Amino acid sequence: MKLGEVNRTSHEERPKRVGRAAVLFVLSVTGLFFSLGWSVALGASDIELSTVWQAVTAFDESNTNHQVIQELRMPRAVAAALVGGFLAVSGAVMQGLTRNPLASPSVMGVTHGAAFALIVALVFFPSLSNAGMMFASFIGAGLAVILVIAVGSFSKGGLTPVKLALAGVAIGGMLSSLSTAISLHFQVAKQMSFWYAGGLANTNWASVKVLLIAGIVGLLIALAISKSMTVLSLGEDISKGLGQNTILIKTLGVIVVFILAGAAVSVAGTVGFIGLVIPHITRFLVGSDYRLIIPLSAMFGGLLLVVADTGARLVNAPYETPVGVITALIGVPFFLYLARGERGSM
Amino acid sequence: MPKGRSRFILLLAGLFILNIGLFLLSLNLGSIQISPAEVLDTFLGNGDTRQELVLFQFRLPGIVIALLVGMALSVSGVILQGVTQNDLAEPGILGINTGAGFVVVLYIFFFQSSMNSISGWGTYLLPLFALIGAFLAALIVYALAWHKGVEPIRLILVGIGVNAGFSAALILFQVQMDPQDFMQAMVWLSGDIWSANWNFVAATAPWMILLIIYSLYKTSALNVLTLGDDLAKGLGAPVEKERRILLLLAVGLAGLSVAAAGGIAFLGLVAPHMARRIVGPRHERMLPVSALLGAAILQGADIIGSNLTPSAEIPVGIVVTIVSTPYFIYLLMKTN
Numbered sequence: 177m178k179l180g181e182v183n184r185t186s187h188e189e190r191p192k193r194v195g196r197a198a199v200l201f202v203l204s205v206t207g208l209f210f211s212l213g214w215s216v217a218l219g220a221s222d223i224e225l226s227t228v229w230q231a232v233t234a235f236d237e238s239n240t241n242h243q244v245i246q247e248l249r250m251p252r253a254v255a256a257a258l259v260g261g262f263l264a265v266s267g268a269v270m271q272g273l274t275r276n277p278l279a280s281p282s283v284m285g286v287t288h289g290a291a292f293a294l295i296v297a298l299v300f301f302p303s304l305s306n307a308g309m310m311f312a313s314f315i316g317a318g319l320a321v322i323l324v325i326a327v328g329s330f331s332k333g334g335l336t337p338v339k340l341a342l343a344g345v346a347i348g349g350m351l352s353s354l355s356t357a358i359s360l361h362f363q364v365a366k367q368m369s370f371w372y373a374g375g376l377a378n379t380n381w382a383s384v385k386v387l388l389i390a391g392i393v394g395l396l397i398a399l400a401i402s403k404s405m406t407v408l409s410l411g412e413d414i415s416k417g418l419g420q421n422t423i424l425i426k427t428l429g430v431i432v433v434f435i436l437a438g439a440a441v442s443v444a445g446t447v448g449f450i451g452l453v454i455p456h457i458t459r460f461l462v463g464s465d466y467r468l469i470i471p472l473s474a475m476f477g478g479l480l481l482v483v484a485d486t487g488a489r490l491v492n493a494p495y496e497t498p499v500g501v502i503t504a505l506i507g508v509p510f511f512l513y514l515a516r517g518e519r520g521s522m
Numbered sequence: 523m524p525k526g527r528s529r530f531i532l533l534l535a536g537l538f539i540l541n542i543g544l545f546l547l548s549l550n551l552g553s554i555q556i557s558p559a560e561v562l563d564t565f566l567g568n569g570d571t572r573q574e575l576v577l578f579q580f581r582l583p584g585i586v587i588a589l590l591v592g593m594a595l596s597v598s599g600v601i602l603q604g605v606t607q608n609d610l611a612e613p614g615i616l617g618i619n620t621g622a623g624f625v626v627v628l629y630i631f632f633f634q635s636s637m638n639s640i641s642g643w644g645t646y647l648l649p650l651f652a653l654i655g656a657f658l659a660a661l662i663v664y665a666l667a668w669h670k671g672v673e674p675i676r677l678i679l680v681g682i683g684v685n686a687g688f689s690a691a692l693i694l695f696q697v698q699m700d701p702q703d704f705m706q707a708m709v710w711l712s713g714d715i716w717s718a719n720w721n722f723v724a725a726t727a728p729w730m731i732l733l734i735i736y737s738l739y740k741t742s743a744l745n746v747l748t749l750g751d752d753l754a755k756g757l758g759a760p761v762e763k764e765r766r767i768l769l770l771l772a773v774g775l776a777g778l779s780v781a782a783a784g785g786i787a788f789l790g791l792v793a794p795h796m797a798r799r800i801v802g803p804r805h806e807r808m809l810p811v812s813a814l815l816g817a818a819i820l821q822g823a824d825i826i827g828s829n830l831t832p833s834a835e836i837p838v839g840i841v842v843t844i845v846s847t848p849y850f851i852y853l854l855m856k857t858n
Contacts (some may be wrong), residue, residue, distance in 0.1 A: 279677075282686075341682050342610060342854055349787060350847035353840040356712060360834045386636035448686065485542050498697055503691030508683055512666055515679030 190465075197468040200461060204475035208257060213289050213488040215253040216245055247380070255379040256485040256499075257478035259385040259444045262436035264477025265398055267451025268458070268469050269436075272405045273429045274325065277514055278337045280452035281317075281437045282507075285348030287448070290322025290441040292351040299362045310386055314438035316351075321433055322349045355399055376444050376485050383443045390439035395474065398432045401425050402466040409464060435464050446500045451505020456510070480506075530807055533800065537814035541589070544821040548585050549577060551829050564686055577842060584718040587707045588824045588838065589817045590730045591706035591715075594775040596816025597737050598810050599790025600797075601772035606672035609795070613656075613776035614787030614849040617680035620688040621659020622652040622780035623711045630707075631695050644728075645721045649729065649781035652776055656777030659684060660769065713786035713839015715824060726782040733775050736814065748803070786839040788846040789816055795853060819846075 186250040217230050223241050230236070231245040263281055270279035281287065293316025297304050304312070328334070328344040404425045415422050437451070454477045455469065462468045481499070484506075488499040538805030548554050554576050556564070564573045595613065604612040613619050629651040661845070667680040696707050743764045746754045754761050779786065823841040830836060 254558060327851050327855060332857065338678060339854060342615070344853065345615060346847045346850050346854065349843050353712065353843040353847075354620060356709070357836045357840050357844065360709075360836055361831045363834065448690070495698070498693050501694045503692045504686060508687040508690065511683040511686065512680055514681050515676060516666065516669060 190332065193463050193465065193468065197462045197472060200472055201475060204472065204479055205514075208475060208479045208482065211252045211486070212480045215256070215482050216249040217247060218486060219244075219489055235252055247338035251381045251384050252376050252379050252484060254384050255387060255437070255443055256376050256481045257392055258384070259376070259440040259447065260450055260481025261474035261478035261485075262387070262391060262394065262440040263447065263450040263481070264454035264458075264473040265395065265470055266433045266437040268455035268466070268473045269428070269429050269432050270321075270451070271455050272409045272469075273426055274328075274464055275339050275409055275411075276337050277456070278341050278452070280455075281441070282446075282448035283325045283341055283452060283510075283511075284344045285320040285351060286317045286433075286437045286442050287316070287446045288348040288351040288355070289316040289323075290314075290438060291445075292316050292355045293319065294442070295355045295358050299358060301510070306382065307386065310390075310439065310442045313442035314434050314467070317441055318430070318434040319435075320347055320351060321430060324451070325430075361517035375447075375488070375495065379443060379494060387439055387443060390435050394432050395470075397428055398436075398470050399467070401428050401432075402470050405429065405466040406464060409466065444499075446498075447481065447503055448500055449503050449511065450480055452514075453507050453510045454480060456514070471521060530801060534810060534814065537811065537818065540818050541814060541821065544818055544825065545585060545589070548588075548821060548825045548828075549581055551825060574663045579719070580701040583720050583723050584715045584824070585821065586723050586727065587715050587718045587782050588820045590727055590734075591779045591786065592789065592817035592820030593734055594730045595786060595790040595820075596776040596780070596793035596797075596812040597734055597809060598772045599816075600794040600805065600812050601737060601744065601768050601775075602790070603794055604748050604805065605768050605772070606674050606677055607748065607750075608678060609853065610678060610791065611674075612788065612791035613772070613779075614785060614790065615678065615685070616660070617663055617683075617685035617688060618656050618659045618773055618776045619785035619787065620685050620692070620711075620779050621662075622655035622777045622801070623785045624688045624692050625651045625655025625658065625705055626781065627692055627695055627711075631699070638776075643789075646725045649726050649778055651783035653774060653777040656773050656780065657770075659688065660773040709837050710784040712837060713784040713842060714837035715783045718782075722782065726778050730775065730778050730782070733771060737768075737771055737775070738809060740771065741809050744768060744805040744809075748805075778796075782835070784839055786820070786842055788850055789819060789842050790852075792846040792849050793819060795849075 213225055217223050217225050221241075221244070223245065227241050228245055231239075232244040232250075235246060236242050241377055266286075267280040270284065271277065273279075280467050288315040293312040294309060296316075297309055297312035301308070324343045327347065328336075328339045331339055333339070377452070379416065404415070404420050407418055407420060408422060408425055412422060415425075440447070454473050458469050458473045458476055462472060481503070484502040485499050488497045488502050491497045491502075546558060546561065546832065549561050550558050554572075556573055560578065563569050564577050569577070590760045599612050602613065602616065603609060610850040615848060626648060629648065643802060663677065663681050663684050666684070667677040669676070684691055692707075692711065699707060743759070746759045747761065747764060747768070748755060749757070776790070791811045793816035794808070796815055797808045801811050820838065820842065823845065824838045826840040827836040830841075
């Protein structure tokens, strides 16, 4: 793994790092809390923060502002926090498992996979419930990840960053072409456009509920394997030498990615680069211990998407800017920075 | 090697016949079937007005575009692979297509009311804007990948990043279009011989033909460059200058292709590889073979796309991607 930051802090005392992580965690929770409030307060009609507080503590059904807050803005803000957190954690898990700095949901074609599965579901099983749709998107996301990892792993020279990125481009391109072909053939192209734009405009409490369920399962598994993942990220041989069941860890890791990335994509469509950027920043701050990286990535990712989504609503108000554009604005330069540092062989 | 030479000529002849066959096939297939005999009759001036309209106004321009774009993209891929010494270089992957597409969408967004209403001078300006976009993207990729020289791997990764950046910028404008135009832009960006008419052919074809011929003339320079910088300099070649000319050529071809047929990906990668397998790495043979292969693939994809389903035409770029990604993945797994 290039990007020499991975073991940067390994010489530091562990308590020091845990202490720093704790401080960062408290800071990010506070930040998330305030950004959520800010996100709910700002919008097409600005609402006082105190009214937001009242809407939560003393909901008044006759107050339109309270209605807007409870039914539109709050679920949206909460969903943004969850989706951002999920994307960041699945990126962290992918980077840990593949020991590849470019691994992340957007680079690995997860979105295209989920969109493909949704189109297939839409066309062939139109009566599918929301939960069924979500399940389809899990499968699609998983399909893309498995294909990309398989292509990379079975190729000469192994899963290098370039191979991973190119395999992601190829698999993503193929899946999105198939989706377009299917949607044109069955004339469901209009429903597809949502996927390309992405965004959190259509979230409601029902989507938050599904996200929460997926999140609890996914994050618990992620935390459970985080210690083993730290060892695995040092190298497959070390991990095996210490008696770890690497296949089990990898399988669980891929399941985490299915659940978290699949849920995030099924709610928010294309929101790129959070899963790439956040794990790198987190690793830079707290070192290579995944027990610290995973919870912190979740907080940072949530914070970033809440801020980005609020920005998306305000930049060109009253029109919405796709939030994926905002995250790409941050993510593309970061990707380029990583790419410039890349000097490995194919 | 006389034997190799005659085999090469035979191959060229075979590919030529294949292209003509596909050409005739796509003339008589479509929602209105016109039999080969009727096609011939119409060409000789004996067809009825309806047949004339379908053949000359609807089908022929599209086929001409498919032929030329197939060649242009393949040649562009050959040059990019030769110059960057990277087997996976291709205008689509390097972000050149998306850059051209971005500027074209901007042009349509600001100066034209919709994708369909381009006419007159608008048609002739479109290739210009596509070229500006292609060069802009190429410049950005080249500059960002530059770090004491351009390493092939960095070039590809930077290309993927720049591609993502342009895609995001594109979405920004696309969402402000009405849904109809949004979908149309989407489809066009993935490669579509869209509203091909004779004006379009006139606006892009001469440039493409010119550049393709010029690149045939440049094959020896390409051969020298693939020897590597040191050896090429030792042979007395002005390496940097030749490299820049060739890059400009490749980017120009890609930009024109985008203007004519949208962002068709992977073709510029697959056709050169197939050609290299058949005739080996020497460019004076490989380049014409891959040009003809590219034309045949694109024509074939066009036939599949417009006849596979009766309800809707599938854009040619989509067919190309679906057909060629497995080959690309195979190449990816094989290269070290």
